[in-house]
Amino acid sequence: MTQTVPVISPLVIPSSLDPGDPAAADFIAAGQLLNDHMLELWGNTDFHDSPATQLAGCRPSPVRRRVLLAARSGREILGLATLSLPLADNTHSASVKVVVAPQARRAGLGSRLYAAVEQAAAAGGRRTILSETDHPERPAAGSGGTLAPKSGAGSIPADAAAVFASKSGFSLEQVERISRLDLAATAVGQEALDAAAAAAGADYGLEFWRGACPERLVDAYARLKQTMSVAPPMAGLDVEEEQWDAARVREAERKALDMDAEVLVSAVRHLPTGALAGHTVLMVFNSNPAVAFQDDTLVLREHRGHRLGMLLKAANLVRLREELPETARIWTWNAAENEHMLAINDELGFQPAGYSGEWQKVIGGAS
Ligand SMILES: CC(C)(COP(=O)(O)OP(=O)(O)OC[C@H]1O[C@@H](n2cnc3c(N)ncnc32)[C@H](O)[C@@H]1OP(=O)(O)O)[C@@H](O)C(=O)NCCC(=O)NCCS
Incomplete structure (x- = not known):
């Protein structure tokens, strides 16, 4: 029998997601x-x-457009490449992911999908391609050796994903630690919050919202979000x-809301000036x-050194x-x-669970 x-x-x-719609x-x-x-x-x-969350995540918005490429044999989808194109900033870059079904691997399909998605990124005027690979703590099958990032901190196993990224022309810029906090196993709660509040002192007060940011804080929160976008170490x-x-x-x-996600935000206010000093x-x-x-955590530079990171995280945990109350664990x-x-997360009881590789390929051309 010939393989198609x-x-x-x-x-x-x-x-x-109408089941009668082939798309x-x-x-x-x-x-x-x-x-x-x-x-x-x-x-x-x-x-x-869930499919509904995936669909809402893929819908175009003023800040991001997504392109999906599928590899099909007949009606069966054997591989997928996803492309995320920022529209409001970072219009020089795009993020990609390639996944091939286990039964279709090592036959060149991942490479073909990547070539197609790179072409789509170039056609969208992008010159830098970013990608992330995940590596759970347990040893990956067939993994041999490790790879160190250009940043010099941490490493990832040289498993299929890492070798594939290298072979596709990416360089490993940075490694992130993936950590998990089992809520049943952490004692951090009101007591830690009270201790952090005492350490922060009377100049700082907490704000909290679930879902929509209060109108009176929204401009200040937008400024925090903008600062957060480049606040963590970015390596190269x-x-x-x-x-x-x-x-x-x-x-x-x-x-x-469309993605059916609950969003809990704790923010800290510097009371003498009224300014927001950070959020999580x-x-x-x-x-x-x-x-x-865990999404953002930021304390503005001028407010660091007052245990506000711990204050914010303990407050949001409480x-x-x-x-x-159904939540059992947090990933970060x-x-x-x-x-x-990392020191704050360790103090909260987060345990390392794996590493992610942050990859970059400059394809040149557009500016
Ligand atoms: C990584 C992945 C996409 C590769 O797909 P694939 O169809 O097997 O890729 P290809 O057959 O085109 O392989 C291209 C090269 O990648 C490397 N590679 C792929 N699988 C590998 C493995 N298991 N071990 C070592 N190297 C491997 C090889 O260098 C290979 O070239 P070669 O076959 O000439 O030696 C696939 O393993 C996968 O879907 N993994 C899970 C998702 C993922 O990690 N994606 C990458 C991050 S976006």
């Missing part, structure tokens, strides 16, 4: 491929997204500051309520327990060289 060569073509982002069936199958890959990698469903990644205003905050809130964000998808994701990603954030 999979055909690569764009995968339509459907307008709905919706294709989209669901592609999303299943991504979820299956997460299960293969992590051995659990913590990183599974070609990332520029994002442009945020109140409208973008509202757009991000709408997107989170937790996200929980309602389709996977045991799992929370609120998480009150507001979403930190640059391996981000000692201060």
Whole structure:
């Protein structure tokens, strides 16, 4: 019997998940491929997204457009490449991901998908391609040796994903530590919050919101989001500051609602000036309520050294327990060289669970 060569073509982002719509069936199958890959990698469903969340995440917005390419054999989807194109800033860059079904690997399909997605990025005027590979703490099958990033901090195993990225022309710029906090195993709660509040002193007060930022804080919050976009160590990644205003905050809130995500924000206010000095964000998808994701944590430079990082994180943890008691664990990603954030996370009880590689390829051409 002759094997047919999979055909690569764009995968339509459907307008709905109507089961009678072939584009919706294709989209669901592609999303299943991504979820299956997460299960293969992590051995659990913590990183599974529902089709509705995946669809909402792929819909175009003023700040981002997504392109999906599928490799099909007949109706079966054997591989997927995703391209994310920033539209409001960072218009020189794009992020990509390539996933091939296990039964179709080592036959050149990943390379073909990558070539197609790179071409789509170039056609969109992008010169820098970014990609991330995940590496759970347990040794990956067939892994031999390790790779060190240009930043010099941390390492990842030279497994299939890493070798594939290197062979596709990417350089490993940075490594992030992936950590997990099991909420049942941490004693951090009101007591730690009270201690951090005492250490911060009377000049600082907490704000909290779930979902929409209060109107009186939204401009200040937009400024924090903009600062956050380049505040963590970036190693050699070609990332520029994002442009945020109140409208973008509202757009991000709408997107989170569409993705069926709960967003919990704690912020700290410098009382003498009234200015916001920092914030931290937790996200929980309602389709996977045991799992929370740590998003931003920022303390503005002029307010560092007052235990505000711990204050913010302890405050959001206490609120998480009150507001979403089904949550059992939190996942977070930190640059391996981000000692201060890692020290706070260690104090909270986060345990290393793996590493991610932050890759970059400059394809030149456009500016
Ligand atoms: C990484 C992945 C996309 C590769 O897909 P693929 O179709 O097997 O890739 P190719 O057949 O085109 O392989 C290209 C090269 O990658 C490297 N590679 C791929 N799989 C590898 C493995 N298991 N071990 C070592 N090197 C490997 C090889 O250098 C290979 O070239 P070669 O076959 O000439 O030696 C696939 O393994 C996958 O889907 N993994 C899970 C998702 C992922 O990690 N994606 C990468 C991050 S975006």
